[in-house]
Amino acid sequence: SISACNEPGTDAGSLQTEQHARSMMRERFLRCLLSMANKQIQFDMYERVKVNATFGASDIDVLNFQVSDLQTPIGVQSEALIRCQDVISYSFDM
Amino acid sequence: MNTTSAWRQRTPRDWERYVNKQVHVTAHGQQQHRGWLHTVDPVTASVVLVRLGDAAGGCSVSVVMGHAVEQVEVVGEADEETAMRLSSLFRPKEREARAGGGGGE
Numbered sequence: 398s399i400s401a402c403n404e405p406g407t408d409a410g411s412l413q414t415e416q417h418a419r420s421m422m423r424e425r426f427l428r429c430l431l432s433m434a435n436k437q438i439q440f441d442m443y444e445r446v447k448v449n450a451t452f453g454a455s456d457i458d459v460l461n462f463q464v465s466d467l468q469t470p471i472g473v474q475s476e477a478l479i480r481c482q483d484v485i486s487y488s489f490d491m
Numbered sequence: 492m493n494t495t496s497a498w499r500q501r502t503p504r505d506w507e508r509y510v511n512k513q514v515h516v517t518a519h520g521q522q523q524h525r526g527w528l529h530t531v532d533p534v535t536a537s538v539v540l541v542r543l544g545d546a547a548g549g550c551s552v553s554v555v556m557g558h559a560v561e562q563v564e565v566v567g568e569a570d571e572e573t574a575m576r577l578s579s580l581f582r583p584k585e586r587e588a589r590a591g592g593g594g595g596e
Contacts, residue, residue: 414504426532426539429530
């Protein structure tokens with residue numbers, strides 16, 4: 398899923414600029430994920446489902462979130478994996 | 492309209508132009524999100540938005556998954572102080588201690 402700059406005429410300089418942009422943004426994103434550990438997160442999912450859970454970890458491709466105490470409409474699941482493709486957005490307070 | 496994939500297929504340099512901008516993000520189902528754009532994950536195109544509180548205090552963070560982003564609209568620019576706060580937001584503690592020592596104003 399990683400897109401590279403394939404435009405004709407791409408030189409080493411612009412490739413470096415792109416790599417710099419990519420690494421800066423990825424680092425910010427990973428630090429954001431790190432700061433979510435053990436926080437209460439609200440997930441907005443498809444079909445208007447909203448659930449709360451304590452965030453644990455994400456896999457490196459951000460395909461799944463591992464959470465604890467997932468509060469679902471039919472009860473609390475003590476440990477769960479959330480498929481990221483089912484999530485529209487999530488939010489938390491710092 | 493295929494706007495969702497349009498956002499995911501942008502290049503890192505396109506996304507970088509939105510960093511530290513105040514944006515309005517429309518997600519799947521007409522969900523609206525507003526805040527300062529902290530970053531875009533270059534792998535998943537997910538957008539991290541921050542709503543800053545008081546100078547000292549907390550903030551709330553929303554992340555819109557890249558696959559659900561339909562539209563991103565810039566509504567404002569960050570001043571220097573806001574940009575600084577945004578870039579130091581999730582930094583490790585040691586830098587925070589160094590930066591937080593003298594802040595009187």
